Amino acid sequence: MAADSYDDVAKNKESIPELEVAPQDLYHAKSFWTKYIFCQDAKVIGIQYALTAAAIGMVGLVSSWLMRMQIAFPGVIPMDAAAYYQLVTMHGMIMVVYLLTALFLGGFGNFLIPLMVGARDMVFPYVNMVSYWVFFIAVLILGASYFVPGGPTGAGWTLYPPQAITSGTPGGDGLGIVLMLVSLAVFVIGFTMGGLNYVITILQARTRGMTLMRMPLTIWGILTATVLALFAFPALFVAGIMMTLDNMLGTSFFMPAIVQFGERLTYDGGSPILFQHLFWFFGHPEVYIVALPAFGIVSDLISVHARKNIFGYRMMVWAIVIIGALSFIVWAHHMYVAGMNPWFGFFFATTTLIIAVPTAIKVYNWVLTLWRGNIKLTIPMLFSIAFIITFVNGGLTGLFLGNVAVDVPLSDTYFVVAHFHMVMGIAPVLVILGSIYHWFPLITGRFLNERLGRIHFWVTFIGSYSIYFPMHYLGFMGVTRRYFEVFEGDNFTYSITGINQFITVAALITGAAQFLFFYNIIVSSKFGKKAGKNPWKACSLEWQTPDVPPTHGNFGKELPVVYRWPYDFSVPGADEDYITQDTPPSAVANAKAEQT
């Protein structure tokens, strides 16, 4: 530990620092509407976010089912190419933005931030409430695009112009693309309101004794991801506005002179590459917006369920921050084949590979946390271990794709699909599922059903490997992604048909397991086993509330005072194998905690 790691508070252990944060003036709901619908309590807003994200996520899940059916068993579900591309697009956009971003930052962020840093609520509960409802409107706008003439856009989730707004693309000449862009812009506005709240709550409203270096890694992950989002979403916002203008008013920001069906369109002189730069300036940080909260949460899960302090806490924090910073200078590795200057590729390949360093530090630290820990194979732990494995797999293929020379032949094949689904699809989703098993007792006071949970875990874990491992092979075979029909014998070996059918069956089963999970949530919230207070024996503040589930205002009369970091597990000399963050040193005088 470096000398400057301790602040004055930590040095003088028993002293309680003076109160700097004013007691918050809570809004007390008076009617049903203000209590459950336009609620200003961050916990309720978090649940609202999570439920909305899960609802639209189900649309994304069913889209992937339909896509897989078309690829493996064409004709079983009648579908034309346009419908297939619409499914691809909506699946991608829903999963990345409306499910993962909203669930991690809106859902977990809202629920956990005030509880974990020891605040009564977000700093501006009203703005927070508006943030959710703006997000809700964004989801409605997105959903509306299914019902307009021409249907939703089929431009692929990257929405590249010129094809996104030309009439050959589904939804390109209708309202589909416009609704998508407007929905994204509204999402950004809503997120900004929420995101400012998260950042300021973490930076300016912590309880006494909660230094930045005593925050759970979950909070570090969410904080960094939110900062990334606040600086990356403007690119999407501006690109969305400009493409809407291109489409609605006929401006030429992204549209070059172009001939369509033998007819010259009125566009002239725009830059399609500009859109790609803007999109990926948003799109690459977006990967880490999804991944960093997952990194943070999984660190906490592993530490709690292995009864061992997190290995290298400070390194973990700095790794999160460095990954966040680097994520802004790697975006063009998505554009190696877009016709950039090759020197650009050189630069972006270098920065991309540098990211592997802090990421590898994190993976080593997770594994070293497990090492000689008292590993309890609870469901959250199973999901955490599955996450580490999956993330390593996805990360290694990232090294392939980060190198220009290897990326060029693999670009736009199923190898890419397998890579990003492993690393930013399956890996964060495993964390989400694990953390729902972990925090469900805090939200409802009951455990999720153990047996259903174990079935859910094994089907999800083995299922997702059955889906994505063979896809790497398909990619090496040269099977292009986003193809509506893949004919065996034409360009590819006969084996791809069998592989595709195998993947589809696996996808159907894995998807069905998620519906089992939803069933589990609904039933267990009513009939699950009672959990009681702090069932996992965790140290962090969210489990130390006087009421479980925590009520409005979180901590009853007095806010807790924090004396230590959240990872004091198995401290030698202590009576219990954990010391909660709000335990004063005098209460555990014999304990020899090394870190405060």
Added chain:
Amino acid sequence: MEESNQNVKVVIPEKKSFSKEWASDQKAFKGVPWGKAMMWIFLVSDTFVFSIFLISYMTVRFSTKSEWPNPSEVFGLHVGHYNVPLLLIAIMTFILITSSGTMALAVKYGYEKNRKMCGYLMLATAVFGASFVGMQAFEWTKLIMEGVRPWENPFGAPQFGSIFFMITGFHGTHVTIGVIFLVIMTRKVFRGDFDTGKRGFFTSQKSNYEAIEIMGLYWHFVDLVWVFIFAFFYLW
């Protein structure tokens, strides 16, 4: 707004290392109220929005094949027998920067609890802001009469019109929102909300003169953005 409570001590620590100060408990920015910190971070986010607008403008200015019109001529005005380049824009810029001055004074008088002076200066800022938007409307009308459209214009590259309407429109929207909030705040100042700590209609939080400073941050930001738009779009 965070309440100013007597029990709370604003601890501004003696000079420490950057990392120590940041990592200390409760607040990373000592003595900075929530609203102000939030406005600063919002402004950084908004800086990204305007930077990306300007970078996009530069990119399409290079990518378009047609000649870029000379802004000095397009935005010139006939005064008597002379063509004065950028006359209107110069006046607009002057007014907006003046309004930053009145805004800063309003913040000063607000913290001195000089309700009247604060209110009048806020009102002056709002009037300056509104006249800026009015002149922008005049400029838009003039250019539209001359045939400038988002998709084409008689002077050269079609992107000229697109960029002009988009960036000035987006900036004008910011100014308009600022004026609306200035008017609302002016009313609150004159009514004495900030002296009595009246609770907000929507947020039910107590009012405080800090709100004026936060308003000021936004207003200065909008001015600063205009300086960049002026430099990169009108002068280049």
